[in-house]
Amino acid sequence: MRFSPNSKTALEAKVQLVLGSRILANEGVLDGFGHISIRNPENPKTFLQSRSISADIVTVDDIIELDFEGNIVSAPEGARAYWENVLHARIFVARPDVNSVFHGHPAEIIPFSCAPQMKLLPVKNSGGVFYNGYGFYSSPEGSDMTVCTTEEADNVARALGDKWAVLMRNHGVTAAAGNVAEMCIDMIAMVQNAAVYLECLKAGITPVYCTEEEGKAYRASHHKESPLTRSWEYYVRRAKRVMDDIADL
Amino acid sequence: MRFSPNSKTALEAKVQLVLGSRILANEGVLDGFGHISIRNPENPKTFLQSRSISADIVTVDDIIELDFEGNIVSAPEGARAYWENVLHARIFVARPDVNSVFHGHPAEIIPFSCAPQMKLLPVKNSGGVFYNGYGFYSSPEGSDMTVCTTEEADNVARALGDKWAVLMRNHGVTAAAGNVAEMCIDMIAMVQNAAVYLECLKAGITPVYCTEEEGKAYRASHHKESPLTRSWEYYVRRAKRVMDDIADL
Amino acid sequence: MRFSPNSKTALEAKVQLVLGSRILANEGVLDGFGHISIRNPENPKTFLQSRSISADIVTVDDIIELDFEGNIVSAPEGARAYWENVLHARIFVARPDVNSVFHGHPAEIIPFSCAPQMKLLPVKNSGGVFYNGYGFYSSPEGSDMTVCTTEEADNVARALGDKWAVLMRNHGVTAAAGNVAEMCIDMIAMVQNAAVYLECLKAGITPVYCTEEEGKAYRASHHKESPLTRSWEYYVRRAKRVMDDIADL
Amino acid sequence: MRFSPNSKTALEAKVQLVLGSRILANEGVLDGFGHISIRNPENPKTFLQSRSISADIVTVDDIIELDFEGNIVSAPEGARAYWENVLHARIFVARPDVNSVFHGHPAEIIPFSCAPQMKLLPVKNSGGVFYNGYGFYSSPEGSDMTVCTTEEADNVARALGDKWAVLMRNHGVTAAAGNVAEMCIDMIAMVQNAAVYLECLKAGITPVYCTEEEGKAYRASHHKESPLTRSWEYYVRRAKRVMDDIADL
Numbered sequence: 002m003r004f005s006p007n008s009k010t011a012l013e014a015k016v017q018l019v020l021g022s023r024i025l026a027n028e029g030v031l032d033g034f035g036h037i038s039i040r041n042p043e044n045p046k047t048f049l050q051s052r053s054i055s056a057d058i059v060t061v062d063d064i065i066e067l068d069f070e071g072n073i074v075s076a077p078e079g080a081r082a083y084w085e086n087v088l089h090a091r092i093f094v095a096r097p098d099v100n101s102v103f104h105g106h107p108a109e110i111i112p113f114s115c116a117p118q119m120k121l122l123p124v125k126n127s128g129g130v131f132y133n134g135y136g137f138y139s140s141p142e143g144s145d146m147t148v149c150t151t152e153e154a155d156n157v158a159r160a161l162g163d164k165w166a167v168l169m170r171n172h173g174v175t176a177a178a179g180n181v182a183e184m185c186i187d188m189i190a191m192v193q194n195a196a197v198y199l200e201c202l203k204a205g206i207t208p209v210y211c212t213e214e215e216g217k218a219y220r221a222s223h224h225k226e227s228p229l230t231r232s233w234e235y236y237v238r239r240a241k242r243v244m245d246d247i248a249d250l
Numbered sequence: 251m252r253f254s255p256n257s258k259t260a261l262e263a264k265v266q267l268v269l270g271s272r273i274l275a276n277e278g279v280l281d282g283f284g285h286i287s288i289r290n291p292e293n294p295k296t297f298l299q300s301r302s303i304s305a306d307i308v309t310v311d312d313i314i315e316l317d318f319e320g321n322i323v324s325a326p327e328g329a330r331a332y333w334e335n336v337l338h339a340r341i342f343v344a345r346p347d348v349n350s351v352f353h354g355h356p357a358e359i360i361p362f363s364c365a366p367q368m369k370l371l372p373v374k375n376s377g378g379v380f381y382n383g384y385g386f387y388s389s390p391e392g393s394d395m396t397v398c399t400t401e402e403a404d405n406v407a408r409a410l411g412d413k414w415a416v417l418m419r420n421h422g423v424t425a426a427a428g429n430v431a432e433m434c435i436d437m438i439a440m441v442q443n444a445a446v447y448l449e450c451l452k453a454g455i456t457p458v459y460c461t462e463e464e465g466k467a468y469r470a471s472h473h474k475e476s477p478l479t480r481s482w483e484y485y486v487r488r489a490k491r492v493m494d495d496i497a498d499l
Numbered sequence: 500m501r502f503s504p505n506s507k508t509a510l511e512a513k514v515q516l517v518l519g520s521r522i523l524a525n526e527g528v529l530d531g532f533g534h535i536s537i538r539n540p541e542n543p544k545t546f547l548q549s550r551s552i553s554a555d556i557v558t559v560d561d562i563i564e565l566d567f568e569g570n571i572v573s574a575p576e577g578a579r580a581y582w583e584n585v586l587h588a589r590i591f592v593a594r595p596d597v598n599s600v601f602h603g604h605p606a607e608i609i610p611f612s613c614a615p616q617m618k619l620l621p622v623k624n625s626g627g628v629f630y631n632g633y634g635f636y637s638s639p640e641g642s643d644m645t646v647c648t649t650e651e652a653d654n655v656a657r658a659l660g661d662k663w664a665v666l667m668r669n670h671g672v673t674a675a676a677g678n679v680a681e682m683c684i685d686m687i688a689m690v691q692n693a694a695v696y697l698e699c700l701k702a703g704i705t706p707v708y709c710t711e712e713e714g715k716a717y718r719a720s721h722h723k724e725s726p727l728t729r730s731w732e733y734y735v736r737r738a739k740r741v742m743d744d745i746a747d748l
Numbered sequence: 749m750r751f752s753p754n755s756k757t758a759l760e761a762k763v764q765l766v767l768g769s770r771i772l773a774n775e776g777v778l779d780g781f782g783h784i785s786i787r788n789p790e791n792p793k794t795f796l797q798s799r800s801i802s803a804d805i806v807t808v809d810d811i812i813e814l815d816f817e818g819n820i821v822s823a824p825e826g827a828r829a830y831w832e833n834v835l836h837a838r839i840f841v842a843r844p845d846v847n848s849v850f851h852g853h854p855a856e857i858i859p860f861s862c863a864p865q866m867k868l869l870p871v872k873n874s875g876g877v878f879y880n881g882y883g884f885y886s887s888p889e890g891s892d893m894t895v896c897t898t899e900e901a902d903n904v905a906r907a908l909g910d911k912w913a914v915l916m917r918n919h920g921v922t923a924a925a926g927n928v929a930e931m932c933i934d935m936i937a938m939v940q941n942a943a944v945y946l947e948c949l950k951a952g953i954t955p956v957y958c959t960e961e962e963g964k965a966y967r968a969s970h971h972k973e974s975p976l977t978r979s980w981e982y983y984v985r986r987a988k989r990v991m992d993d994i995a996d997l
Contacts, residue, residue: 057488106374112446112457113455116458124610126643142464145471146375171373171460197606200610202452203449203453210613231552238556282983304978304985306982361871364948364955367954392965394970395962420870420873622859624893698859699863702949703949704859704866708918709918719892720892729800733802736804740990
């Protein structure tokens with residue numbers, strides 16, 4: 002199946018979910034608990050996501066269909082949805098421009114999720130894809146911080162607003178993108194930018210930041226089909242080198 | 251053998267010890283000298299632990315049976331126990347609620363083991379499983395810091411108290427858990443939390459911490475059988491990818 | 500084909516480009532978007548470079564020939580050049596002593612590319628190969644920072660001057676060398692030196708620096724054929740361990 | 749061949765050199781240029797070392813015999829010695845208690861080699877094996893810092909004195925040990941201790957240090973045959989997992 006960032010069929014969307022899950026697991030962006038999702042190109046009222054397993058082993062057969070309240074519409078027998086599937090559902094509701102959602106806990110992002118007063122600013126031009134900054138969401142005090150109700154998920158969506166990602170206190174990050182490929186590339190860029198910015202902070206280096214205009218320009222040029230495909234294929238290749246079972250995807 | 255966090259037979263317990271040893275070696279939590287143990291589900295007066303070899307090669311046939319003074323009860327011919335097996339023995343005596351003990355020297359933990367004045371606080375919600383903090387134990391001055399006598403091991407157990415882990419000066423950490431799976435997941439979480447907290451300290455970021463209530467909530471929800479099994483299987487899979495000889499476990 | 504740092508034929512030059520690309524990808528110096536080039540030993544008016552693909556998969560068949568305005572002279576059907584090929588072209592024009600050019604975005608270098616006031620000084624003797632310092636180039640404000648016009652590329656070449664590398668604001672680094680082997684070894688040394696220097700800055704260690712004379716001495720002794728060949732073969736070997744498809748090169 | 753830390757024959761010594769080289773390459777302690785050596789158990793006037801190749805590929809057939817002026821006594825045809833072989837030769841002369849010498853450039857050590865005012869103190873008990881501190885040697889100003897003359901090598905030996913390692917300005921470290929196994933284990937411990945100490949410095953943590961007495965105790969207990977063999981076999985196993993060609997050693 003030739004890669005197109007915009008999947009036209011549910012099967013294409015499922016393959017993208019599988020490859021996106023594997024990419025983000027392989028690059029260390031997703032751990033055993035994070036997950037991604039995509040709108041169902043064949044039904045505007047549902048979205049697709051793996052059943053509740055770790056991203057590094059998701060296959061096409063694990064993908065289930067959910068509605069925007071987080072209810073399972075169709076699934077293999079016995080399949081359960083992720084605890085936090087409503088996080089995806091409610092962002093799809095709030096953001097018609099978004100086709101793919103990410104939720105995870107990359108180590109490089111957590112320091113910023115612990116410190117609302119810190120701005121995770123772009124020091125690497127690729128980090129400029131988040132040109133309008135990050136939302137910040139704090140779970141109700143005393144909870145385990147998983148987002149399992151539609152009310153809470155709506156609050157996360159509100160904290161996201163018109164941005165591309167929202168940091169979650171002591172927990173992680175939820176992000177939104179135009180398609181699965183953008184979402185993967187953007188998240189890898191966010192993690193890399195956070196790592197470099199932490200280096201600057203640690204080394205006492207006062208950096209020059211990319212401007213919002215520069216970030217927008219980078220986002221525009223690198224979300225075009227040609228560089229996006231090259232990035233996607235690069236990361237798919239890296240994942241396939243260590244994951245034999247997706248050789249044919 | 252289907253995984254259950256609570257082993258009913260000695261064989262199940264041995265398999266858990268093998269997989270737990272491999273997980274912690276593979277994730278870099280155990281080096282060539284650390285070790286784990288489990289109560290013998292078939293004899294309340296003994297516990298099980300590998301003979302004195304590195305965690306990355308422990309097999310079912312290496313497991314020996316010890317009493318709570320650290321004496322070998324049954325073992326393959328010629329097998330020797332770890333120098334510090336009493337550390338495990340005396341914690342089992344002091345803590346009837348504990349079924350699995352860990353002792354190791356993860357690099358991320360040592361900075362805190364060198365600095366009793368530092369609090370290793372939870373910045374990542376998973377780090378909140380150690381919600382009531384850490385004990386601190388300092389070996390008698392001038393020793394090589396290995397804990398080889400029951401008297402010293404009793405002192406470590408006292409320093410542990412009702413907590414889930416005790417830092418050991420310039421040496422490492424000893425931890426306790428309800429079963430082997432919890433012990434592995436908790437130790438990986440401790441190391442990850444320490445790494446993120448070090449990042450905050452290094453970057454001059456003043457973090458918000460998880461509260462004790464939030465830590466308790468996380469511990470309660472993530473020690474349930476379903477998420478625990480998912481984590482366990484995730485880490486077993488990662489270990490099996492690089493350790494051919496445990497493919498059938 | 501026995502390795503000689505100075506390729507005499509276009510085929511030799513292509514093999515060096517392939518191995519150099521693989522080395523730098525394998526050592527983490529090149530990511531999915533960076534690239535290297537070499538003068539065409541068979542035509543003084545052209546240079547050789549891969550078509551627009553990631554460095555980790557470049558093969559002899561991907562190499563195209565370009566003139567010093569960045570126009571394709573010969574190429575496989577349908578092959579496109581890198582966006583920033585003019586960066587290479589204009590440095591070849593400005594620097595007759597240079598036979599190989601590098602452009603990339605190593606994470607260890609970015610903190611210094613964000614901070615013109617910081618000097619990336621040599622704390623490791625191998626870092627002394629950049630004994631006369633680094634140029635600094637800042638893209639026009641508001642751009643996405645890719646260098647796609649000959650005018651801009653000429654400005655980068657001017658910022659490079661008689662040095663061996665030029666840092667690019669919030670973007671990366673472009674470097675020049677006498678041949679592909681020197682270029683690879685020098686870039687790995689630059690990244691390693693930056694990493695150690697960052698460690699000093701982070702740890703509050705005030706280091707002694709290598710003097711310019713010491714750097715020149717190191718450059719002279721380690722660019723000789725014997726140590727250069729040993730380094731080259733060391734890095735080729737490391738790349739071949741993970742990249743089966745270049746076993747025969 | 750069953751492992752004994754004290755080799756009785758030249759062949760045993762050669763096998764230890766091969767395995768020691770592979771261990772240190774595999775653990776990232778030796779790069780493409782570092783090297784180790786051992787006294788010739790069959791001739792008190794010579795020592796053994798690889799010909800001038802990188803540590804990751806040394807085989808028994810590469811080992812050459814040198815005298816204490818650094819002259820080749822016996823070698824395969826065409827074999828050249830390392831530039832810095834006199835460094836080994838002159839330490840064997842100065843230190844009759846030493847049977848194995850190391851010279852390399854681990855990244856974790858360089859920050860301390862750049863800062864004579866910093867003390868690389870033991871924060872990890874295993875780092876206490878260097879209980880009497882480190883010597884410091886500064887190459888003559890303006891050189892490339894390689895040590896190629898007996899006069900300079902004698903100066904390094906003087907800077908080493910009765911210690912177990914000497915830091916070399918902007919360059920690396922040379923170390924001495926009772927046998928190859930001790931040398932490998934000690935160097936890995938030095939690197940790990942430096943890494944943890946750097947973490948403390950970076951995080952602003954004021955550590956408690958191991959006392960000299962504690963370091964001596966650790967050295968005494970962990971250089972005994974049983975723990976030394978366990979460590980050696982642990983690191984040999986790790987090297988063999990990635991280096992097929994030493995499976996039979």
